[in-house]
Amino acid sequence: MSTSTSNVIRTRFAPSPTGYLHLGGARTALFSWAFARHHQGTFVLRIEDTDLERSTPEAVQGILDGMQWLGLDADEGPFYQMQRMDRYREVIAQLLKDGHAYYCYSSPEEVEAMRETARAQGLKPRYDGTWRPEAGKELPAIPADRKPVVRFKSPQSGATSWDDMVKGRISFDNTELDDLVIARPDGTPTYNFCVVVDDWDMAITHVIRGDDHVNNTPRQIVILQALGATLPEYGHVPMILGPDGEKLSKRHGAVSIMDYDKDGYLPEAMINYLARLGWSHGDDELFTREQLVEWFDTRSLSKSASQWDPKKLNWVNAHYIKASDNADLAERVAPRIEALGGKTDGQDVPGIMGLLKDRAETLNQLAEGALLFCRPFEPASDELMAEVLTPEARVLLRDFAGKAVSLPQWNTENLAALIKQVLADHEVKMPKLAIPLRVAVTGQKQTPAVDAVLALVGRDKVLGRLAGL
Structure with a gap:
């Protein structure tokens, strides 16, 4: 290094x-x-x-x-090469003047023929240096109807080497380097x-x-x-x-x-x-x-x-x-929720992010999960309601709703305590109440933690959806 x-x-x-x-x-x-x-x-x-x-x-x-x-x-x-054309032409002119570059009038077809000849001889296909000026060398007559390219006069002996920061020492035999075209017939650099x-x-x-x-x-x-x-x-x-x-x-x-x-x-x-x-x-x-x-x-x-x-x-x-901070996530995800048809106005989007972020791999997954809270309520299908909201489940839900009305604060902690109380009063296990609550309040059988979901949905909406069961 x-x-x-x-x-x-x-x-x-x-x-x-x-x-x-x-x-x-x-x-x-x-x-x-x-x-x-x-x-x-x-x-x-x-x-x-x-x-x-x-x-x-x-x-x-x-x-x-x-x-x-x-x-x-x-x-x-950003710098743009197309804005630097005059500079490139200036350097090409200097290389020509110093003898490091030359005009080449070989046509593309002639260059390809040179390469084919080299291939046939088992050599690396390359331009053969027809127009390369050398001491004592007579160059061909310049074709009247042809614009030249400019080629760089590459060294023909020795090696070009460098110590690569990643790969270590790299070396190329200069005989492998063609006389590179550095300007096209219209003068544009390569x-x-x-x-x-x-x-x-x-x-x-x-x-x-x-x-x-x-x-x-x-x-x-x-x-x-x-x-x-x-x-x-x-x-x-x-x-x-x-x-x-x-x-x-x-x-x-x-x-x-x-x-x-x-x-x-x-x-x-x-x-x-x-x-x-x-x-x-x-x-x-x-x-x-x-x-x-x-x-x-x-x-x-x-x-x-x-x-x-x-x-x-x-x-x-x-x-x-x-x-990530919940408020920062909310700012990033809110436009994605809106793009999916959800509404974020009046919603506790940071709170929703806090509930969902532990299981999400992408912001899009967070946005999709947030639709549970950010789009109009869609009741469960008749089939799901019939499966989950049994007479026994409705008794539990009515008891929960009756007690929930008088909660001093509508938050996760109080809702979790209330759920435990109802379960104890009826001597049943969590799924007996949690699944019917989810279906009745969200229309879905699976959601994140039910107490946190109820807290985010809000007292009025939860009790409204439980009313009449």
Whole structure:
């Protein structure tokens, strides 16, 4: 890991807005953010939007929304590559002037033929350097009707190596590096080149990204070296696999991170769970955002792929729900109750959260459970009434209602004591009274603790529903 002083560390998250912020991207952002925060450094957000055909404003907004929901606040940015085209062209011109880049007039068909020839010879398919200027080499005549690409003049001997923060020493033989196209025929720069200029200009010191970028790293390093730039340290984290061990995809639920918001997951739970996918601090499974920042160290990043486990995510989310303040939960869940057709006005939503949160895995489950109190009363079906409200049960309910009228305070404690008294008076066990109470008051056979439910429903409603039994 770097021995740089904390105040110079600069990391970045640089998504391409060709889709929404997915789980792998969110984890990369989290690791980069946590590393910067741990060292009191700077976290930069950069939108790599040069793929005009696939980039969309909706995807950009989805990325920004996802970062905001997770609380991964950037110190600088967002920067947009499409707003930096003049700078890229300026650096390309400098590379051409210094002899580190050249114009290539080979057509795509000619380049593909070169690659086929290499394959046929058992070599790595690549551009053969037809237009690469060399001492004493005569270049072909420039085709009159063809606009050139600009290629970077990659070194042809030696190796490009780096000490990866996750994987250790990685080395590529320079003979494997093609002369990379850095500008297309219309002059627009290519992805790998834009990344290099951005990392250079933004003084990025540490790049943490997915290991699908390992092959890009030597190409970026040699361009940085040609520019005389200081190299960042690189760390490539292995991918996230689905529960079946295959690459995470939509069939595993690998959709926009904001879909987890819609499904009722807490951002602090998602942060905790994502952090544990490829990073660890001893055996700690549950920790706060502040602890993550305090403990985060790239030496604790895993060298092997992580496995997405929806059940584990639900367990983590349930922990955070249970630990949440009831008023805070009420604020988060109230809109979800309303979306389901419930009404929260006049309801003790914090009290409802306190009753339900110990058994809920998601905010959506809390909202569904809250409908017991937040939507109009629906009496039980005739079949259920006939099954449960027997003559014996009606006697118990009338006795309960008669005594409940005079309770000094309508609360869980007094209702629990009253239920025990009725049971003792009639020498019956809890189900004989609790189930009929549930059915008569809520229309349902199963609810949370009956005394707490009655307290939340309220004296007037409970006695009104018991009247006439």
